[in-house]
Amino acid sequence: MSGPRLGLRGRLAGAIFGASAFVVLVGGGAIVAYEAGEIRGEALEAARDRIAVLAEDIQRVLVAGDVEAAAYLVRALGRAPLPMEALRLYGSDGEPVLALGPRSGAAEALPPAPRARLHRWLPDGRLLLVEPVAAGSRRLGWVVAEVSVPRLRQHLSTYLGLALPAVALLLALSLALAWALQRPLSAPLLALAAAVREIGGSRDFSRRVRTKLRDEVGELYAGVNRMLDELEAAHRALAGREALQRAVLDNVEEIVYRVRLEAGDPFGGRVEFVNARVEDVLGLPPARFYEDPGLWARLIHPADQARVRETTERMLATGAGALREYRIRDAEGRWRWMEDRVAAERDAGGRLVALTGVARDVTERRRWSRALERLVGVVQELLETVQEAGCLYPLVARTARELVGADVAALSRRQDEHTCRYVAVEGEEVGLEPGACFSLEQGGLCGWVAAHGEPVRVADILEDARVARDQAAALGLRAALVVPMVDEGRVVGGISAFRREPRPFSEDDERILMLLAGMAAITLRMHDMLEGLEDRVRERTAELRALNRELESFAYTVSHDLRAPLRAIDGFSLALLEEEGARLAEEGREHLRRIRAAAQRMARLIDDLLALAQVTRGEMRTEEVDLSAVAREVAESLRRIQPRRPVEITVRPGALVRGDPRLLWTLMENLIGNAWKFTRGRDPARIEFGWEERCGERVFFVRDNGAGFDMAYAGKLFQPFQRLHSASEFEGTGIGLATVRRVVERHGGRVWAEGAVDRGATIYFTLGPRAAGGRARDGEAAA
Amino acid sequence: MKDGLRGKTILLVEDNPDDEALTLRALRKNRIANEVVVAHDGVEALDYLFCQGRYAGRDPHEQPQVVLLDLKLPKIDGLEVLKRMRAEDRTRRVPVVVLTSSSEDRDVVDSYNFGANSYVRKPVDFEQFMEAVRQLGMYWLLLNEVPQA
Structure with missing residues (x-):
C-alpha cells in the first residue's frame, strides 16, 4: 500500500498508451527522416549538376582568363534555382583565385587547399560543395560553393506542420484506446480487491466472490474463495473457543485472574484479567482490581501475608504450581478463606512474565x-x-x-x-x-x-x-x-x-x-x-x-x-x-x-x-510365669519323694507365659505328677515338657512313655472322676486332668490328649491369646 | 526327757470327741505326759484361759504350755478365741498351735495374722497325725522357752 498511488487501472492504461505512443513517434520520426534524406539527395544532385555546368563555363573563362566573366557567371549561378550563397575558385596549386558571395566564411571550414571532391551539410541547412575544374584531363583548379537549399527547409517545416497534429491526434486516440482496453482486465481484479477489502473490514467470512471468468483471474477468485473457506472455518473455531472460554470464565465458581508481572517481581504487576466472579465472592467489581494492581495483595489477612509470600517464592524456585491458602477481606469486611492455585508463566528465556490463578472461596467448606x-x-x-x-x-x-x-x-x-x-x-x-x-x-x-x-x-x-x-x-x-x-x-x-x-x-x-x-x-x-x-x-x-x-x-x-x-x-x-x-x-x-x-x-x-x-x-492373677521353671521344680519334688525311680526328665527352657502362678503350678503338678505316676515300672521312664508352634499358636505338651491310654476314651480323660485305669494299677481320684482342663480353660486355652495303650501319652495344651506371652498374633490365636 | 514333759498343762480346744480321743492318744503314744485340759467350745476355752466361769478359781498365773486350737468350734470359733487371747496381756504370749481339718488358705492366713504360732492340718492318716503331734511336742514342750508372764 506504499509508494505512488498509481492503481492497477492507471498502470495498465499507461502501459498500453506508452506502447502506442512509442510506435506513433518512432514511425513519424522515420518518415520525416526519410523525406529529409530524399530532399537532400535531390538537392545535392542539382547542386553538382549546376557546378559541373558552371565549372565548364568557369574553365572556359579561366582558360580565357577573364575573371570578370567568371564573376558574372558565378553571380548568375547564385540566382539560379540553386542559389549559390558563396563561391570560391582555387587554382590548381590550391591558391584561391576568386571569392564571391556574401557569406564566404564557409570556406573557413574547408582545408586551405582543396584536394578532393566533397560535400558537407552545414548546420544551418546549407550545402558546402568542393568540385574540381578540369579541362580535359588537365585539372585547372577547384570550385568551392556554398549552396542554400531552401526547398529542404520548406519541405521539412511543411512536413512537421502536418506531422505534429497527426501525432497528437494519434496519441490521444491511443490513450483512449488504452483506457478502453484496460477495463475488462482490471475490473474483475478491482472488484476482487474491493470485495476482499470489504470482507476484511466487516470480518464476514461467510461471503464469497463470484466471476464468470474461467482464466487465471477465475482461478484467483477460486483461490480467494478457498482461502475464505479456511478463514471462515478458523474463525468459527476461534469464535467457538472464545465463547467457551467466556462461558467458562463467567460461570465457574472460582475467581480466575491473570497478572502480568513487571521486572519479574511476583508480587508486583498489572491485573490483566479477572473474571466477574470476583464481585460475587468479594463484592468488588473487576474494575477495582484493574485500577489498583496492589488491591488483592492488600486485602489478604496480615497473618497470612508471610505464608503466601513464602509459598509463592517456593513455587517460583521449584517451577511447580502452588496452592496458597489465605484469608481475604470482602467488601463487607468479613474474612473469606481462599484456596488459590497459581501457575507461573515464563518467556522463552525463562523469565517470569505472568501468573495465572484460580481462587476458590473455601470458607464454607x-x-x-x-x-x-x-x-x-x-x-x-x-x-x-x-x-x-x-x-x-x-x-x-x-x-x-x-x-x-x-x-x-x-x-x-x-x-x-x-x-x-x-x-x-x-x-x-x-x-x-x-x-x-x-x-x-x-x-x-x-x-x-x-x-x-x-x-x-x-x-x-x-x-x-x-x-x-x-x-x-x-x-x-x-x-x-x-x-x-x-x-x-x-x-x-x-x-x-x-x-x-x-x-x-x-x-x-x-x-x-x-x-x-x-x-x-x-x-x-x-x-x-x-x-x-x-x-x-x-x-x-x-x-x-x-x-x-x-x-x-x-x-x-x-x-x-x-x-x-x-x-x-x-x-x-x-x-x-x-x-x-x-x-x-x-x-x-x-x-x-x-x-x-x-x-x-x-x-x-x-x-x-x-x-x-x-x-x-478363685480370683485370677495375671503375671509372667516361666512354665519351664515350674516343670523343673515339680519334677525335683517328685524325685525327692521317690529318689530311686529311674526317670529321665527333659524340660525345654524358656516357656514364658502370662497367667495365674498358683493355677499354673497346679497345672504342671498334675501333668508331670500324672506322667510320673503312669510311667511306674518303665526303665527308664521318660517325661518331656516342651512346645511346638502350630498355626501361629504355641502348643505346650507333657509327654511320657508310660501306660498310655486308649484313644477311644480320650474324651473321658478330662472329666472329673473318670478313670481309665483301675485303682490297683494306678492310684488316683480321677480329678487331676479335670483340674488341668479347668486351669487351661480359665486361661482361655484348650487341652487335648494323644496316646495309645502301653505306648505313652502326650497331653497338649494352649494358654489362649492372653497368656501366649505376646508371641502369637491375636487374630490367629483366637481363630 | 520325761521330766521335761511333765508339769505344764496343754490346753486342747476340740469339740469333736473322736478327734479329742485321737489327739489324746497321739500325745500319749508320743509319751507326752503333760496334763491335758480339754475345752469343748470357744467359751469354755476362754473361761479356762481367763479363769472365769467354771474355771473362776484357777490361778491366773498358771497358763498352759501350749494351746492346741481347733478353728471350727461351737459358740465362739477358734479364730475368735485366738483374737481374744492375743488381746489379753495374760494370754498374749501363750503359744497357740492351730490344729484343724481346714486347709483353706484364708484360715491359714487369718490364723497367722491373729498371732498363731503354728498351723497344723489334721491329716486323715493317723500315722501322719502322730508324726505331726510328735514334732509339735518336741518343739513347743521341750525346745521352746515360753517367757513367763
Missing part, C-alpha cells in the same frame, strides 16, 4: 470440615460419657453451642406423649434451667419442633407466633434454631440454640445441628440401654456373689466336717489294730487295713475336689 472434625471428636466424647447422663447431656448442649456459635444451647428429652424436659442448658445465664418441663402444645418453638419433628429457624423469636411474647422477652433471646432428635422415627427430644441478637442461624447451622442431633439420639438410646443393662448386670452379679458365698461355705464345711469322721475311722482302726491286733485273726487285721485305706482314699478325694473347686472359683 472449611467451616464444614471444622464442624465435621468437631463432630467426629464428639463421637468419641459421647461414647466416653455414654454411661454418665450427668456428663453426656451437658456435652451435647455445649457442643451444639460451639458448633453454631450460639449464646445459649439446650438439650431436651421427651418425657411422655405430651411433655419434654430440659436436661442440659449451656451458655450464658438466662431463665432457662435444666429440669424445666414444657408441653408439646404450649412449649413454644421447642414444643412445636417436638410435636412436628421438623427443624425451625427463626431470626427473632419475638416476631414468631408460636412463642409467648412476654416469656421470650424475659429470656432476652432473639435468634433461635431448634432441631428435633429423632430415633427410630420417633421424636425423642430436641436441641435448641439461641442468640441474644436477631442474627439468624444459617442453613448450614441447621444441617450441622441436625447431624449432632442424630448422633445424640443414638447415644441417648445407648445410654438408656446401658442403664438398663447395668441394672441387670448389678442384679446378676449380686446373685452370683451370693451363690459363690454359699458354695464357699459349703466347700469349707465339706473340707472340715467330712474329714473329721474319716480321721476317726482311720485313727480308731489303727488304735484297734495296735491295741487289739494280736487278738484278731489275720483276716480281721486285713479288714482294718482296708478300712484305713478306704478312709484315706476318701480324704484324698475330698482334697482333690476342693482343689478343683479352688481352681474354678
